[in-house]
Structure formats: C-alpha cells, structure tokens
Amino acid sequence: MQCPLPRIAVLWSALLFGLALSAGTTPALAQAERCPKLVAGNPFLQRLAPRTVPAAYVAPRQVGLTYIGHSTFLIETAGGVTVATDYNDYVRPAMVPRVATMNRAHSTHYSLNPDPGIEHVLKGWREDRDPVHYDLDIDDLWVGNLQTNIRDWRGDTIRNGNSIFVFRAADLCIAHLGHLHHTLTHDDIGALGRLDVVLAPVDGSYTLDIDGMIEVLKSLEAPVVIPMHYFNESTLENFLTRFAGRDYAIERRESPELVLSRETLPRKPTVIVLPPGG
Template identity: 55%
Template sequence: MGRNAVSRRRHSRMLAGLGAFIAGLIVSAPAFAICQVIADGAFGPARIYKAAVETGSVRIQYIGHSTFEIETPGGIRIATDYNDQIRPPLPPTVATMNGAHSTHYSLAPDPDIQHLLPGWNPDGSPVDYDLTVGDVRIRNIQTNIRGWEGDSRRLGNSIFVFEVGDLCIAHLGHLHHQLTEEDLLRLGQIDVVFAAIDNSTTLRMESMMKVLNDIRPAMVIPMHFHFPGALQAFAARAASDGYQISMDTDSEHVVSRTNLPAQRTVHIMLPKS
C-alpha cells in the first residue's frame, strides 16, 4: 500500500474517532463582534487582485502541526510557523515563524516568499513587525520560550496577529507562559485564535484555558495536538468550560464576520492529508 493511501486511511480513522467523540456537541450560530483594527487599505495604496476568497471572508487551511495557510480576499497567502517539514503546496506570499525548534521555522525557505518574518532574533533582541501586505495588516507580540532543557529563552516566540477587513486572527505560536495585561492590551479584540493544545511542550491545559479565557475569541482552532489523546482531552476540557465544540470534515474553513459563532466555540480542523 502506498504512502498516500496509508495517510488517507489514518486521516479517515482519526476523523471517525473524533466525530464519535464530539457527537451531539456541534452547534453553529451567527454572531456580531468588533475587530480592534481595520486593515482594509488603511495602511497603503489600494491594490487590485483576482479574488479567490469573497470580500469579508478569510480562507483557513490546516496544513499540519502548527502551520496554517490563511488566504485573504486580495489573494495574499500567509503560512504560519513555516518550516522545512510541513509546507503549503505553493510558496506563500508571507511566512511567519517562531524559534521553538525545526518544525516551527525553516533553514531553507522558498525564495519566492515575498515576506519572511522570523518571530525572534538569535541574539535575543526584540523583533517588532507592523506591516501591510495587500489587504492584510500583520503585527506581532513577542513572548518568552522554554528550551528543551527547561531553560528560558527571552523573546523566543511571537504571537502573530493578522487583521483582514473586520476580522482579527491570532496565532499564539509556541506559547510557554500566560499573557500579561500589556500583552492582552496589545492583542486587542481577537476573533479567531490558533492555539497549541498539546498539554506538554507548550502550555499545560489549565494555563492554556486561562490564556483563551483572557483573550476571549469567538473561535479557537486547535493545533499542535500530535500527542495521542491531546485533542480529545482538550475538547472535553473546553466543553466543560462552556465552549461549543464543532468539527470540520475538511482541512479548510472560510471565516467571515457573519458566520462567527455567537457562543465561544472550539472549531476542530484535521491536517490536510
């Protein structure tokens, strides 16, 4: 049996198991929220693209591990935690990375990437991004990180925030500590959060739930759940905290202001097979 066939079978088994686990918990409803900052051409001259995504929407595809591809109505594609093992099929316009380890950054990025944004400096000095690429504003908030030996690496991770139209999306990266009041103020109102829920190499579950409850996004999309049972444990814990649990049968999801859930929701996406 070929590798692709094995991958498809594993994907199907995982999908079936998780579907059974969260049966009866799936709820979706419209909501109305206010984004912190509008990045709709306010930071530079207008540019014209052939739109692959409807105006007001953002396409999200889960590539794997902590890598998502975000596509805007203007055709800008962003890969989060771009690395040398798991990549989108085409080079993104923008690639963000953090310094956790090799599955979170690339030593050989594709030369066609227009904007490569490491979320840390090797010398430990700050990195501060605030740029607009087409119809998306990208900014970061640095956090500390923990090495394999338990040592603290100051400013080794960045939370990247993507502001598209009236949506604000945050990728927490390899977060290793709870957020300060200043961090939360700089984040502002976030609609969608990508959160590592491994309960091991990043934050323990109680600390991650505290972070999510502090940010209060409408939608949490789990990532970094490569340890057996991590996703099921997080879904159960989130449900006990009052989150709705929804599961996507695809690796892609289109988000817009009109389809944000009214109740805080954990939206589970499986990696692209």
C-alpha cells in the same frame, strides 16, 4: 472600535510603557493594538489596499483558513495575499505563500531554507534575543506580532523566543499563538486587543500546559478557537474534554478548509476542530 485620532499618541506611549514593565513582553509588541482599534472599519484604509489575484473560494469580506498540519495554517485573503504560519521544512502548503511566519522552538516551526519565491519571511525572534517588531501592510492584510518567552531543553528562559503573530483582513483579527510557553499578562491581553480567531497549541506538554492554555483562551475571549500542535487524537481529546463545559461549543469539521467572515462568527464561543491535511 475606532480609536479617536487625538488619543492615538497618548495610547501608544502608555502601552509602550506598560509593556516595558511586563516580565514576558517588550515594548515592540505594542503594534498589535492596531489590529482592532486603529484599522477596523476604516473605509479609507480599505480603499487604499490594492488587489491582486483573489483566492477562488474567498469572497470579498471573507478570509480563508486551511489547516496544513502541526502549527501550519494557510491564510488567504480576498485580495489574494497568502500566509503560511510556522513555515518549516516538514509541513508546508502546496503553494508558495507570499508571507511566511516562523518561530524558534523546534525545526518544525521554522525553515533554514525558505522558498526563494516568498516575498516576506518573518522570523518571530532574533538570535541576539532583542525584540523583533513587525507592522506590515501587504495589500489587504496587516501583520503584527507580540513576543513571548520560551524555555530551552534545560528549562532556562529564552527571552523573546516566540511571537504571537496577529493577522488582520476583512475586519477579522486572527492570532497564531506559536509555541507559547507561559500565560499572558494583563498588558499582553491589552496589546492584542480584540481577537476573533485564535490558533492555539493544545499539546499540553511541549508548549503551555492545558490549564494554562485554557486560562489564556478564556482571557482572550475570541469567538473562535482552532486547536493546533497536537500529536494524536488522545492529545486533542484531552484538551477538548478539559475545555468542555466552559461556555464553549465544540464543532468538528470534515474539511481542513474554513471560510471566515465577521457576519458569520458564532454567537456562542466555539472550538472548531479542523483535520490536518490541507
């Protein structure tokens, strides 16, 4: 849905004000509004995006997604932009991505020595706990973030310790929830806007508990949910069992690679389980 241009400034100001009142977020998160409302379906902006070398298996109007493991996915656009989520020193894609996002929680979610060939290293936090704000156009990909809080090992709150990164390409909005530790507010949901794919941590312990994660996923209403951050099959099954019967279909794929497009999104909301090992 396209926002009428005269209303953009009004919506932006209102959203900033609302987010400033939210306990779990900051005004810097408002750029996520752009994913569905300010870019989607805009052919002028699409013509402006230069093309680089495309991924071999990603056709125009498609996005490639490969589950590498833990919380790391490789996202590939038709224009050749590659992203590694929660880039770290333990689980990495074989290729050097153009973009790497990272989160603070544990060393399996960030790297102190990212490959120097990465063009954009996007940390989802600041050491001084002030908000961090991303609003990047990289060829045919847009990247934004919405910050949330995390707990430290004593249970104390670290403000702005996690970012939900939002990626938009081929008119698809993909959200990586990172190391989410709490449910989302009404303002958070509004800032994220329309999401098509949610990459969700489902361990139920180190991140958000299962009931809380189910609440988040229901509120986001994305057609596709892809589990991540589970430590064994029983952890995954616990999430799937609890989520079954909640109007979501469950699909298990044999390949860690998935090609997504707006035209092929499932009509019934679906949890797609990808095996790690991209």
